[in-house]
Amino acid sequence: MNVIRDVLAAHYQLPMxxxxxxxxxxxxxxxxxAWIFRSGSREVYSRLSDLPLxxxxxxxxxxx
Numbered sequence: 871m872n873v874i875r876d877v878l879a880a881h882y883q884l885p886m887x888x889x890x891x892x893x894x895x896x897x898x899x900x901x902x903x904a905w906i907f908r909s910g911s912r913e914v915y916s917r918l919s920d921l922p923l924x925x926x927x928x929x930x931x932x933x934x
Contacts, residue, residue, distance in 0.1 A: 878887075905911075
């Protein structure tokens with residue numbers, strides 16, 4: 871394990887890697903929030919939240 875750390879320390883600037891990691895984290899976090907609150911998602915999440923409450927028969931018909 872020390873070999874990998876030594877190679878990374880010799881070839882990369884560690885402060886640069888922490889900045890890249892922070893930017894990657896913030897990008898994923900911001901993208902997730904944007905995806906959750908996108909327009910039209912309220913209907914999708916409302917339909918998905920009702921799925922456990924629906925009765926399913928073997929022929930595929932649903933009763934509410």
